[in-house]
Amino acid sequence: MLLFLSLLFLSFPFPSLSLNQEGLYLERVKLGLSDPTHALSNWNQRDETPCNWSGITCDSVTQRVHSVDLSNSFLSGPFPTFLCRLPSLTFISLNNNSINSSLPVDFDMCQNLESLDLGQNLLVGPIPESLAYLPNLRYLSLAGNNLTGEIPVKFGEFRRLETLLLAGNFLNGTIPSQLGNISTLEFLYIAYNPFTPSPFPIQLANLTNLKELWLSDCKLIGPIPTSLSRLTRLENLDLSQNRLTGPIPSSLAELKNIVQIELFNNSLSGTLPVGFANLTKLRRFDASMNQLTGTIPNELCELELESLNLYENRLEGILPESIAKSPNLYELKLFNNKLNGQLPSELGQKSPLRSLDVSYNGFSGEIPENLCAKGVLEDLILIYNSFSGKIPESLGKCRSLGRARLRNNRLSGTVPEEFWGLPRVYLVELVGNSLSGQVSVRISGAYNLSVLLISDNKFSGHIPMEIGFLGNLIEFSASNNMFAGPIPGSLVNLSVLNRLVLNGNELSGGFPAGIRGWKSLNELNLANNKLSGPIPDEIGNLPVLNYLDLSGNHFSGKIPLELQTLKLNLLNLSNNMLSGELPPLFAKEIYKNSFVGNPGLCGDLEGLCPEMGESKKMSFLWLLRSIFILAGLVFVVGVVWFYFRYRNYKKGKKGITISKWRSFHKLGFSEFEIADSLKEDNVIGSGASGKVYKVVLSNGETVAVKKLSGGSRKEDASANYDKDEFEVEVETLGKIRHKNIVRLWCCCNNGDCKLLVYEYMPNGSLGDLLHSSKGGPLDWPTRYKIALDAAEGLSYLHHDCVPPIVHRDVKSNNILLDGEFGARVADFGVAKVVQGVNKGTESMSVIAGSCGYIAPEYAYTLRVNEKSDIYSFGVVILELVTGRLPIDPEFGEKDLVKWVYSTLDQKGVDQVIDPKLDSSFKDEICRVLDVGLRCTSSLPISRPSMRRVVNMLQEAGVESKLKSSKKDGKLSPYYHEEASDEVQLRIES
Known part of the structure; x- marks a missing residue:
């Protein structure tokens, strides 16, 4: 007996004599969990009962624990089974923690449990069917975990269950029809699970007490059953993102x-x-992105809807006048259809309209006067229609307006003066109309304005200096109008201005003083005006200027040497009155078109200075004579060199001398083993630079050996290595130590033969696995891991090496994979160490890189920096997402980047993502795709750094796939995220 008591005592570490049995059970719960934020710090053994502990609630009479709520406590560890030993426990919530085990098979000890919330954790394994035997259970949430297997058929035997939340797991099989037997069920959420495609389970129509049914992304196929009409208590029905076909049932x-x-x-x-006229409680109806046809029934428009979303269908015809009579309509989105006619004149008059988007239709007529009658209109998006007439005066009084997008219509007349100065507006887009008059000085009142786009109209007069008072202005585009007079000096005060486009006007005078203030300016386009005077030296000090077009003006004087410090994608100074010598950096044939049409401009470029032609002809004759003399000398020297070279070759033919080997790591093998294993049977790859051998060494290790040809290969445009590039690879990899950069064990160079010995990557290259028959399909988690590993490797080169290293040939074939599919960046034969004061840029003599991966500015300017690598890596991301080659005959004249942008614009994201990928990862894939689009921006300044790319990829992986369906920390089955305007603007541009 004493022994038994001793063992019992030892089983509870340091128990207090005062703490009751329930407190001891909870102490065991605490010991089994990791508590990094000390959420359980006041679970103190000195107390008599646990009733005052965090998350614990006791019965006021019996002092027994009946509720344990530890939600949002950052706890981790296995499910605490000791909770079930609390005899009066009715409520358990561990929601939003990191509980990471499988659930116990047997829940028999939790017989009194009424509510069990384990949502938003890391639970794995199958769902135990024993949960169905809890007689009092009313609420069960396992949503947002990593549970697998099928929904237990036994769940149909729940007696009192009212809420069942299983959304956001990895459940497969089909939705069991037995769920239709839970007559008490009110809330059923099973969305976002990779079920087997199957028809809608019609037995769910037996759940006559059901209030909310969320079956989004459950792989449902076939028609919507008409029997759903039996769910007379249903308040919310979400069948979105499935494969349902047929008509919407009138039932x-x-x-x-x-x-x-x-x-x-x-x-x-x-x-x-x-038949929807009787649905008096309907507030939101979304049937977008289907294949519907016809017009909108009047009765649907007469409902008190808060939101009507029918975009991206095939709706045709006119918009019924009755839609304007809905007193509660606050959001109307009908974009991307084939609707025509006029908007109802009463639209907005009887309803508190906040958002109107009818873009990409065929609407005509005038914009209704009453859109902002209730004073709450925030978004007005009417782009790409045929609206005509004036902008209503009433919109000038709409102080709630934040976005006014009226692009590409047929609007005319003057803009209401008050419209220019709306206090909350941050985007004004009037491009592509026939608007006239002047920009009002009242624009100074639009202090939130960030983007002002008024190009391709008939505006005239001076550009008001008040625009320079808009401290938040990021983009001002007013090209192809009739503006005259000088560029306002106040514009230099816009420190966050990113884009200034004023080409195609009648502007005169010179540059305003103080342009150093344009610290954020990326694009400056003043082409085709009447500007004159010198080009100021200060332009060369604008740190992020990437696009400079001053062509078609009357600028004179010399080209400032300071322009050479800019990292330009485009430079155009043609058709001016410039004179003098070209700056040395620009005295190249590829820049010729940037300077034509300047009669006084001289340089060595053919055609810029015709008067220099005769002197060049004489120089050519002297050069030709010198070449003949030099050729004779070279021939004699070559014969002598060949004789001695051949004699040395015969002496060294027997093998590779050990003295030529150089090691970078402690080796467990002999270099002689390498030389003896270079046989044709061991070749695993070959290319323009040589062959690659797989060598299995006597100690069991395996290495990859690249054998390169000696001598210069510069004359071979297809070669990857010139006479210095072996040394580049050696010097670069020899000093790098990073887990995501391939290791160079050692090398050999005896002149005739160059060997590079690397660690062996058993899974080959990413390019082979993605695009050839060598490997099987890569699932998304593996592709994501590869992208993150490669990004970390490139980030190390750009940010942690001193000086930084630019790879210059980032591509899927240069990303190698180890046995666990860990990625290593390889092939540094054309890498460059960026040196000097202007270390962000270095000019190259030839283009390095591979077709489809080369950044646009690199091909144009031959100037290399880290942004070139980032573009190439963005192409790799697009390969991982799409599964397509960077260059494909299917694309026509496009490459992968252009194909992705155009396909997103025309067909949507589903046509971009590789169909072999599991659709349950769609949210994460879309976030990674967005990273790839950012990396492949045509403007280098818009591309994130590799360090930022790593952070964005990490964020894309950490976020739960249910992130987009959460609202205020809880699952919301009625929320879906639409394409942001930022993405839409990016696609349009």
Whole structure:
């Protein structure tokens, strides 16, 4: 007996004599969990009961624990089974922690449990069917975990269950029809699971108490059952993002209590059903991204809708006048359809309209006067229609307006004066109309204005100096108008201005003083005006200027030497009155078109100075004579050199001398083993630079040996190595130590033969696995890991090496994979160490890199910096997302980058993502795709640094795939994120 008591005592570390049995059980719970934020720090053994501990609630009479709520406590570890030993426990919540085990098979000890919330954790394994045997369970949430297997059929035996949340796991199989037997069920969330494609389980129509049904992205196929009309208590129905076909059943009109219907992103067809007039509680109806046809029924428009989303369908015809009569309509989105006619004149008059988007249709007529009658209109997006007439005067009084996008219509007349000075507006887009008059000085009141786009109109007069008072202005585009007079001096005060486009006007005078203030200016386009005077030296001090076009003006004087410090994608100074010598950096044939049409401009470029032609002819004759003399000398020297070279070759033919070997790591093998193993049977690859051998050494290690040809290969344009590039590879890799850079063990150079010995990568290159028959399909987690590893390797080169190293040939074939698919960046034969004061840029004599990966500015200017690598890495990301080659005959004249942009614009993201990838990762894939689009921006300044790329990829992986479906920390089955305007603007541009 004493022994038994001793063992019992030892089983509870340091128990207090005063703490009751329930407190001891909870102490065991605490010991089994990791608590980095000390959320359980007041679970103190000195207390008599745990009733005052954090997260613990006791019965006021019996002092027994009946509730444990440890949600949002950053706890990790296995599920604490000791909780089930608390006899009166009815409530457990561990929501939003890192509980990371499988669930216990047996829950028999939790017989009194009424609520179990384990959502938003890291649970794995199958769902135990024993949960169905808890007689009192009313609430069960396992959403947002990593659970696998099928939903237990036994779940159909729940007696009192009211809420079942299983969304956002990795459950497979099909949705069991037995769930239709849970007659008490009110909330059923099963969305975002990779189920086997199957029809909608019609047995769910038996759940007559159901209020919310969330089956988004459940691989449902076939029609929507008409029997859903039996769910008369249903308030929210979400069947979005499935593969449902057929018409929308008119029987849905019998759901008298329905508030929200979400059917977007399916393949539904036919017309919108009639009979919705009786759905008096319906506030949101979204049937976007389907294949619907026909017009919008008047009765749908007469409902008190808060949101009507029908974009990206095939809707045709006119918009019914009755849509304007809905008193609660605050959001109307009908973009990307084939609607025409006029907008109803009463639109906005009876409803608090906040957002109107009817872009990409065929609407005509005038913009309704009453859109902002209730004073709450924030977004007005009417781009790409045929609206005509004036901008309504009432919009000038709409002080709530934040975005006014009226691009590409047929608007005319003057803009209301008050419209220019709206206090909350941050985007004004009037491009591509026939608007006239002047920009009002009242624009100074638009102090939130960030983007002002008024190009391709008939505006005239002076550009008001008040624009220079808009401290938040990022972009000002006013090209192809009739503006005259000088460039306002106040514009130099716009320190965050990124883009200034004023080409195609009648502007005169010179540059305003103080342009050093344009610290953020990326693009400056003043072409085709009447500007004159010198080009100021200060332009060369604008740190991020990338696009400079001053062509078609009357600028005179010399070209400032300071322009050579800029990292330009485009330089155009043609058709001016410039004179003098070209700056040395620009005295190259590739820059010729940048300077033509300047009669006084001289240089060595043919055609710039015709009067120099005769002297060049005489110089050519002297050069030709010198070449003949030099050729004779070279021939004699060559014969002598060949004789001695051949004699040395015969002496050294027997083998590679050990004295030529150079090691960079402690080796466990002999260099002689390498030389003896270079046999044709061991070749695993070959290219223009030589062959690659797989060598298995006597100690069991395996290495890869690249054998390069000696001598200069510069004359061979296809070669990857010139006479210095072996040394570049050696000097670069010899000093690098990073887990994501391939290791160079040793090398040999005896003149005739050059060997590089690397660590062996058993899974070959990423390019082979993605695009050839050598490897099987790569799933998304593996592709994501490869992208992150390679990004970390490049980040090390750019940010942690002193001086930085630019790879210059980043591509999928130069990303090698080890046995665990860890990625290593390889092949540094054309890498460059960026040196000097202007270490961000170095001019190259030839283009290095591979077709489809070369950044646009690199091909044009031959100037290399880290941004070139970032562009190439962005192409690799696009390969991982799309599964496509960077150059493909299917693209026509496009490369992968252009194909992705155009496909996103025309067909949407689903046509870009590799169809072999699991759609359950779509959110994460889209975030990584966005990183790739940022990296492949045509403007180098817009590309993130590699360090930032690593951070963005890490964030894309850490975020749960349910992140876009959360709201205020809770799952919301009625939220879906639409394409941001930033992405839309990027695609349009």
